[in-house]
Amino acid sequence: MLQQRARQMPEAPALVTPDRIISFAEYERMIREIADRLQEMDLGPGKRLAIWCRNRWELVVLLMACWYREILTAPLNPKLPIENLRMHLATVQAHALIVEAELASALPPDWTIPLMELESLFASRKQPIVEGAWHHPDPELTLIFTSGTTGEPRAACHTWANHYYNARGANQNIPFKVGDRWLLSLPLFHVGGLAIIFRALLGGGAIVIPENRAITPEIIERHQITHLSVVATQLQRFLQEIPGPGYRSSLKCILTGGGPIPPHLIQQALDLRPPLFTTYGSTEMGSQITTTRPGDTLQQLLTAGKPLPYREVHIAADGEILVKGPTLFKGYWKEGQLDRPVDELGWFHTGDIGRWTIDGYLKVVGRKDNMFISGGENIQPEEIEAMLLRLPGVKQALVVPVPHAEYGQRPVAFLEMNEDAPELDADRMRQLLRAFLPGFKIPDHFFPWPEKTEYMIKPNRKVFQKIAEERLAEGD
Known part of the structure; x- marks a missing residue:
């Protein structure tokens, strides 16, 4: 498909960066150059490669080169702490790791998995020798991590067909055609x-x-x-x-x-x-x-x-x-x-x-599995969060249950307010919520949003629940 684009519209832009425009012809050539380098590293069908890198045009080219060579690829969150990185690499049983230079400096000296810096990979590319062809009609291409509901990382495996049909259905609803430009505002370690x-x-x-x-x-x-x-x-x-x-x-x-x-x-x-x-x-x-x-x-x-x-x-x-x-x-x-x-x-x-x-x-x-029972009543925390997000000044809301002597469990809320919003006022929040929710669904406590755990893609309820219990024990 890419070769067809490169032949039919070689000068059309494929990638746009702050300082250059990469045409489809150049894009296709670079992908084959990097694919040859990967082959020299003994990376091909049946091998698993992890990539630890921030969004950049080289990462897009590298991913495409991996798929060109049928390498099962796991893009990883660049904000992962080293121990979490080790855990992710062990989960996918990676044969090698490619990492950008700035992140490589954080790796410990006892690192055992073969690695190469992204910059070195691109600096050593050369004229591609032969065009590749897939050995399998629907190769496994990606391992994308999802925390699921347990907070434990799981690597979801997708094939070419999975990604192709997702894109095809999406493009039928929202056309994305020649001349259009999509801003890459989401991380490439995320399926979006x-x-x-x-x-x-x-x-x-x-x-x-x-x-x-x-x-x-x-x-x-x-x-x-x-x-x-x-x-x-x-x-x-x-x-x-x-x-x-x-x-x-x-x-x-x-x-x-x-x-x-x-x-x-x-x-x-x-x-x-x-x-x-x-x-x-x-x-x-x-x-x-x-x-x-x-x-x-x-x-x-x-x-x-x-x-x-x-x-x-x-x-x-x-x-x-x-x-x-x-x-x-x-x-x-x-x-x-x-x-x-x-x-x-x-x-x-x-x-x-x-x-x-x-x-x-x-x-x-x-x-x-977020639903909990309070005094015999079912409470879905997302329903309360949706109502909190309607209130003026609320930027982000998360509701979790905490133990309660009489009702078994009760909801408490964490709120992140807009910068120009007044200071969090629990009594005012309760008063406003009464217009939308029955009394048993109104949180007992309202806490300011805690310091973010940077490597989280989204807030982990179990972590927030533990924070709430600690704050209540401290009398916050």
Whole structure:
């Protein structure tokens, strides 16, 4: 597919960086050059390579070169502490590690896994000798880590077909074609970032790789960005940078997901005019599962959308969301084997609770294993979080249960407030929540957001629950 792009439109931009534009012809040549270097390192089909690197254009080329050589590739979070890095490498049983120079300096002297610095790999590339061909019609390409519900990292294995059909279904809903530019604002160790590479390959658009993942109107204008993927925090920061109500841009699409989006943010984004899309996805399904459609109303954008092509979604009797289809991963990598946890009908149980709206849109309620009982009443913490996000000044909310002598468990909330918001006032929060929630769902305590654990992709409830119990024991 890439060779076809390089022949048909050799000068069209494939990658855009702050200081250069890489055409499809150059992109394809560099991929083959790096693929040859990997072969010289005895990395090919059946081998597993871990990559510890921040988002940069060389990482995109390296990933493509690995897939060109059918190397099973595990991109890792560059913020992982060394012990966590060791654990991830042991999980995938990596044959080698490629790391950027700045991160390599943090590795201990007793490091045993063969490694090469990314910069050295690119400095030593040379004219490719022969064109490669896949030995397997649907090779295993990626091992993407997901913490799941236990907090223990698991490596989800995807094949070429998994990624291809995910991108194909996504592009049918949100076209990404020649001349378009998608800002790489999500990390490439996350399935949402990786999916952009496949959408670009399929549609012929360019990937814009910024110096950092900050999203500003200046970056949108300078690079003429047409497509943007964001989580709620990124969307909020971007909207705060908008100069005024008359702002117009090259944007054709803002795709947002990764958790609940406050209604006021959705309304603000709609006011910018470019189509806004909300989505629900998972690592196991290769990224998007359901997404809203062009022209959807505000009420529809408050849902997770409808199933995309090549995905099937079913709500079980207990409300759990079940999924299957050609985008579903091959399994979790464990001790050299793949474990694919599907039921007898082939459904993967996501652990998420959801329901259909009357017009066929998916509403994601929360995690099945997050629900707890307080005084005989079921409490879904995500429902409380969604209401907290509606309150003025609340930037981020997380609700966890803590032990209670009378009711068994009670909810407490962690809140991160906007910089310009007044100081957290627990009594005021309770008063505002009474308009939305029954009394038993209103948190007993409201804590300021703790210092972030940087390597977390998203807040870990078990960690926050422990922090809450410690603060209560201290009398906070």
